[in-house]
Structures are given as structure tokens and as C-alpha cells.
Amino acid sequence: MSERGRPRSADIDAAIIDAATELLIERGFSKLTVEDVIVRAGTSRPAFYRRYSGIVELLPKVLEHRLGSAPNIDTGTLEDDLRALIEAAAAVCADPLVATRAAGFLSIASRDPEHGLGVRERFIAPWRDTFDLALERARARGEITGRIPSGYLFDIAIGPLLSRTLLPGAPPPDLEFVQQVLEAAITFTAPRLSR
Incomplete structure (x- = not known):
């Protein structure tokens, strides 16, 4: 994703990755939504989309972070x-x-x-x-x-x-x-x- 606007917060980056990891383990990919991730991460939809185009783009980052x-x-x-x-x-x-x-x-x-x-x-x-x-x-x-x-x-x-x-x-x-x-x-x- 492009880096526009204010600088991204490393805390939000980590919260999104952690939330997605937890939800993937709990529910699996097919039941994972951006809304679920932002709620669990305690962030916003714009904050998510400044980083990722969607859940599929987030997956390699989750794997890298976790493994x-x-x-x-x-x-x-x-x-x-x-x-x-x-x-x-x-x-x-x-x-x-x-x-x-x-x-x-x-x-x-x-x-x-x-x-x-x-x-x-x-x-x-x-x-x-x-x-x-x-x-x-x-x-x-x-x-x-x-x-x-x-x-x-x-x-x-x-x-x-x-x-x-x-x-x-x-x-x-x-x-x-x-x-x-x-x-x-x-x-x-x-x-x-x-x-």
C-alpha cells in the first residue's frame, strides 16, 4: 500500500497482525473479515486499508510475524x-x-x-x-x-x-x-x- 498522510504507528501495525493471527487460529481464513480484525485490533478501517488492500494481502505478514x-x-x-x-x-x-x-x-x-x-x-x-x-x-x-x-x-x-x-x-x-x-x-x- 502507498504511504500517504501521517506516519503509520508501529503499535497499530502490531495490533493488526496480532488480531489477524488470533482470529485465523480461532476461525480460519474463510471466516476472517476486515471488520473482525479492526475490532480485535482496536483500530479503524482507514488504518487497516493504509496498510493492506484486504485480508489476503495481510496473510504473508501474519506468517512472517508468527513463524x-x-x-x-x-x-x-x-x-x-x-x-x-x-x-x-x-x-x-x-x-x-x-x-x-x-x-x-x-x-x-x-x-x-x-x-x-x-x-x-x-x-x-x-x-x-x-x-x-x-x-x-x-x-x-x-x-x-x-x-x-x-x-x-x-x-x-x-x-x-x-x-x-x-x-x-x-x-x-x-x-x-x-x-x-x-x-x-x-x-x-x-x-x-x-x-
């Missing part, structure tokens, strides 16, 4: 990097906002490509890049040879976690499951490991 950015992990070994990344991703999947609303986020992204792109660029792409960086570091250390296409390791590691998060009745990813995902990721990289 942070992708971690920058460099433990010195590919296996430990992957373990730390997969554990961090499992923690994201276990967050109540993701655990209860991930399917809705994906639905929004598929229905509204422009705003889905915002979620992909601001939230998903940095995670994918972090997995690729772990591979680049492993290659520079001589741990792996050959080429693993960009994004493949992310897909192999995150796919099972998302499956557990999205499928109704599936148990959340626990430590045993995280270990199984790690083993699958290591198995995927094994043909390329330096011997």
Missing part, C-alpha cells in the same frame, strides 16, 4: 544441517496457526495466484533456498559430489511434514517421524555423498 524466517543453519555437516532444518520445519508445522490452518493457506494460494505468490516468495522460497544452501555448503566441504536439482531436498524433507499437517486425523510430526524424514533425506543424498 519468522527460514533459519540460517550451518553446523558443519550435511546430516546435522538437515536434522536442524527438518526439526525447525517440524516446529513450524506444529505451530497452531499452521497445524490448524495450512490447508486454508494452500487453498488461498491456489485460488488467488497473485497473493499465493506472495506467500511463496516471502515464506516458502526462503525455506527452499535454505535447503539448497545446505547442499552448496556440503558440496564446498566435499561431503557430496554431483548435482541435486534445486528444491528437491526441500521437497523430500518438507513433503512428509506437510502431509502429516494437512491430512485429517494424521498424527503431528513427532521426533520419531522427524528422524524418519531425516533418514529419507540422507538416503536421497547418499548416491551423491563423497566416499
Whole structure:
């Protein structure tokens, strides 16, 4: 949104994000309205629209604020990097906002490509890049040879976690499951490991 008029208040910014996060967890995206957010945030419609064109534009900010950015992990070994990344991703999947609303986020992204792109660029792409960086570091250390296409390791590691998060009745990813995902990721990289 454009920055016109008086300066924006950081307190109002935070109140809008916090209100939207709470309401998303409580009700889900389909039942979230601008009116609900401004009432919960204790602000006004103009204050909201100075910041966002609507609820869909607010979503990437909510995810960023709630879940942070992708971690920058460099433990010195590919296996430990992957373990730390997969554990961090499992923690994201276990967050109540993701655990209860991930399917809705994906639905929004598929229905509204422009705003889905915002979620992909601001939230998903940095995670994918972090997995690729772990591979680049492993290659520079001589741990792996050959080429693993960009994004493949992310897909192999995150796919099972998302499956557990999205499928109704599936148990959340626990430590045993995280270990199984790690083993699958290591198995995927094994043909390329330096011997």
C-alpha cells in the first residue's frame, strides 16, 4: 500500500497482525473479515486499508510475524544441517496457526495466484533456498559430489511434514517421524555423498 498522510504507528501495525493471527487460529481464513480484525485490533478501517488492500494481502505478514524466517543453519555437516532444518520445519508445522490452518493457506494460494505468490516468495522460497544452501555448503566441504536439482531436498524433507499437517486425523510430526524424514533425506543424498 502507498504511504500517504501521517506516519503509520508501529503499535497499530502490531495490533493488526496480532488480531489477524488470533482470529485465523480461532476461525480460519474463510471466516476472517476486515471488520473482525479492526475490532480485535482496536483500530479503524482507514488504518487497516493504509496498510493492506484486504485480508489476503495481510496473510504473508501474519506468517512472517508468527513463524519468522527460514533459519540460517550451518553446523558443519550435511546430516546435522538437515536434522536442524527438518526439526525447525517440524516446529513450524506444529505451530497452531499452521497445524490448524495450512490447508486454508494452500487453498488461498491456489485460488488467488497473485497473493499465493506472495506467500511463496516471502515464506516458502526462503525455506527452499535454505535447503539448497545446505547442499552448496556440503558440496564446498566435499561431503557430496554431483548435482541435486534445486528444491528437491526441500521437497523430500518438507513433503512428509506437510502431509502429516494437512491430512485429517494424521498424527503431528513427532521426533520419531522427524528422524524418519531425516533418514529419507540422507538416503536421497547418499548416491551423491563423497566416499
